[in-house]
Amino acid sequence: MTARIIDPAEVARAYRDGIRGEVAALESPLTLVGFLSEDGGPSRTYASYTRKGCEDVGIRFDLRKVTRLQAEAAIEAANEDPDVHGMLVYYPVFGTQQDTYLRDLVEPRKDIEGLHSFWARCLYGNRRTYDDGKKAILPCTPLAILKLLDAAGASTTDADQPYAGKRVVIFNRSEVVGRPLASMLANDGAEVTSFDIDGPLRFVPRGTEVGHAVEETSVTRGEALSAADVVITGVPSRSFALVAAHELRPGVVAVNFSTLKNFADDAKEVASSFVPRVGPMTATMARRNTLRLYLDRD
Amino acid sequence: MTARIIDPAEVARAYRDGIRGEVAALESPLTLVGFLSEDGGPSRTYASYTRKGCEDVGIRFDLRKVTRLQAEAAIEAANEDPDVHGMLVYYPVFGTQQDTYLRDLVEPRKDIEGLHSFWARCLYGNRRTYDDGKKAILPCTPLAILKLLDAAGASTTDADQPYAGKRVVIFNRSEVVGRPLASMLANDGAEVTSFDIDGPLRFVPRGTEVGHAVEETSVTRGEALSAADVVITGVPSRSFALVAAHELRPGVVAVNFSTLKNFADDAKEVASSFVPRVGPMTATMARRNTLRLYLDRD
Numbered sequence: 001m002t003a004r005i006i007d008p009a010e011v012a013r014a015y016r017d018g019i020r021g022e023v024a025a026l027e028s029p030l031t032l033v034g035f036l037s038e039d040g041g042p043s044r045t046y047a048s049y050t051r052k053g054c055e056d057v058g059i060r061f062d063l064r065k066v067t068r069l070q071a072e073a074a075i076e077a078a079n080e081d082p083d084v085h086g087m088l089v090y091y092p093v094f095g096t097q098q099d100t101y102l103r104d105l106v107e108p109r110k111d112i113e114g115l116h117s118f119w120a121r122c123l124y125g126n127r128r129t130y131d132d133g134k135k136a137i138l139p140c141t142p143l144a145i146l147k148l149l150d151a152a153g154a155s156t157t158d159a160d161q162p163y164a165g166k167r168v169v170i171f172n173r174s175e176v177v178g179r180p181l182a183s184m185l186a187n188d189g190a191e192v193t194s195f196d197i198d199g200p201l202r203f204v205p206r207g208t209e210v211g212h213a214v215e216e217t218s219v220t221r222g223e224a225l226s227a228a229d230v231v232i233t234g235v236p237s238r239s240f241a242l243v244a245a246h247e248l249r250p251g252v253v254a255v256n257f258s259t260l261k262n263f264a265d266d267a268k269e270v271a272s273s274f275v276p277r278v279g280p281m282t283a284t285m286a287r288r289n290t291l292r293l294y295l296d297r298d
Numbered sequence: 299m300t301a302r303i304i305d306p307a308e309v310a311r312a313y314r315d316g317i318r319g320e321v322a323a324l325e326s327p328l329t330l331v332g333f334l335s336e337d338g339g340p341s342r343t344y345a346s347y348t349r350k351g352c353e354d355v356g357i358r359f360d361l362r363k364v365t366r367l368q369a370e371a372a373i374e375a376a377n378e379d380p381d382v383h384g385m386l387v388y389y390p391v392f393g394t395q396q397d398t399y400l401r402d403l404v405e406p407r408k409d410i411e412g413l414h415s416f417w418a419r420c421l422y423g424n425r426r427t428y429d430d431g432k433k434a435i436l437p438c439t440p441l442a443i444l445k446l447l448d449a450a451g452a453s454t455t456d457a458d459q460p461y462a463g464k465r466v467v468i469f470n471r472s473e474v475v476g477r478p479l480a481s482m483l484a485n486d487g488a489e490v491t492s493f494d495i496d497g498p499l500r501f502v503p504r505g506t507e508v509g510h511a512v513e514e515t516s517v518t519r520g521e522a523l524s525a526a527d528v529v530i531t532g533v534p535s536r537s538f539a540l541v542a543a544h545e546l547r548p549g550v551v552a553v554n555f556s557t558l559k560n561f562a563d564d565a566k567e568v569a570s571s572f573v574p575r576v577g578p579m580t581a582t583m584a585r586r587n588t589l590r591l592y593l594d595r596d
């Protein structure tokens with residue numbers, strides 16, 4: 001058996017078509033503002049991808065170059081500006097804890113990345129709506145991975161708990177991807193084992209009201225992997241021991257969102273589906289969040 | 299000339315007497331809850347100091363031991379509990395970015411440390427009141443340093459801008475002490491030069507409405523120190539070159555809040571006042587914030 005390779009750009013296409021159609025039907029232009037504080041580096045490249053992605057679906061992208069010291073006032077002005085519908089801050093700005101301060105300075109209803117603590121609290125508490133029925137925004141990369149898992153056939157048809165009975169292993173527990181992703185999957189019924197440098201944790205489903213609970217565990221990598229229906233990796237280190245075929249259940253769905261390779265080549269021989277990267281889907285989900293926040297604005 | 303040594307425990311006494319009197323006059327008990335997630339280490343020691351400090355002024359201190367995984371739910375329950383008037387979380391809980399999430403999970407009106415982003419936004423925007431006239435809470439250590447500067451005679455009698463015309467140098471720009479302290483002093487009229495590992499910044503006064511602005515600067519340590527009326531250090535590194543007498547203006551007020559020595563011994567020979575540590579005053583300001591939040595609760 002060789003895994004079906006899932007191309008995130010391909011899966012994203014249908015979403016982009018949908019977004020393009022909805023944006024075209026809007027009566028006024030939809031504007032996303034990006035704040036870039038560095039002249040070079042990966043942020044600049046990422047901003048040019050954002051521009052292309054926005055143009056592709058008809059969203060106006062307004063990239064504003066700011067110094068690190070201008071960023072705070074620029075974000076506050078954009079918070080108040082009714083013509084700014086979404087915001088994207090390219091980090092690092094200071095490269096210190098001050099960036100965390102900036103991140104939470106963005107008005108949640110303009111935070112298209114879904115990283116504001118307002119959205120994090122919704123997610124961890126399994127509160128799926130806010131303001132009397134508006135759907136809560138989810139962080140882009142975890143949301144992208146959920147959509148790719150759907151495309152890979154990893155979910156069930158249970159509308160309330162699409163991951164009921166599924167076992168998931170995630171290598172990464174960052175605040176940006178790994179922890180929210182584990183929580184979202186457990187809210188959807190999965191039993192998730194989360195590995196990070198400070199050890200494993202279990203995210204266990206607790207029904208649609210509570211969502212999930214988190215528990216300490218002493219499960220080993222080998223035990224968790226051999227039972228997993230889904231394995232998701234996001235380890236940005238070359239010293240990580242690649243996940244190999246002999247560790248995996250035949251038919252597993254495998255996803256890597258690290259920029260480094262986290263699966264050994266032979267993993268594809270046992271997996272039913274393999275998602276080698278997530279990036280294009282993340283960018284599409286950012287556009288989707290932009291549209292959603294626009295439609296749900298007061 | 300030899301500097302007058304300011305003992306923070308001595309300065310704190312008058313504040314403690316005031317707090318004790320106000321607490322004694324309350325009709326119902328005032329309860330501060332501490333959350334401790336480690337069995338040993340500095341947090342446990344700090345918690346025992348908190349207990350002593352609370353007992354000294356008549357505040358009930360309820361120390362709750364929680365596992366790291368219980369902390370989130372415990373904070374949320376205390377947020378809702380009308381019998382909990384203030385909260386203190388002993389970090390590290392996770393020792394990762396997740397601790398930042400926990401910090402902002404504390405209801406601001408129970409955050410006696412004044413570290414919630416709600417209070418930070420008040421401070422950086424020079425909004426000194428909230429909810430129609432209640433005085434905003436300030437973070438304990440910067441507030442303690444301001445009170446010690448008063449005791450050292452560093453401020454003027456200008457009620458609106460007590461540091462108008464004063465030049466201050468601060469070595470430390472952390473989100474917990476150095477940055478809020480620089481902002482508070484500039485809001486009060488001081489021209490502050492802030493040094494950190496990523497270079498100097500200037501915090502300049504902009505009047506009582508705006509408060510202050512922050513500017514890039516290429517000023518050197520030598521230039522800044524030779525002009526400073528007040529020098530405040532908080533560098534937790536033994537490789538920091540100690541601030542020495544020949545760098546200082548005679549009559550300078552010197553404050554060290556690092557647990558390490560940041561001034562050379564000869565600095566005392568040129569300073570008018572020297573504050574060798576801040577800790578006892580910080581603890582007293584935490585109690586003061588607890589009382590203030592209790593009195594201002596709805």
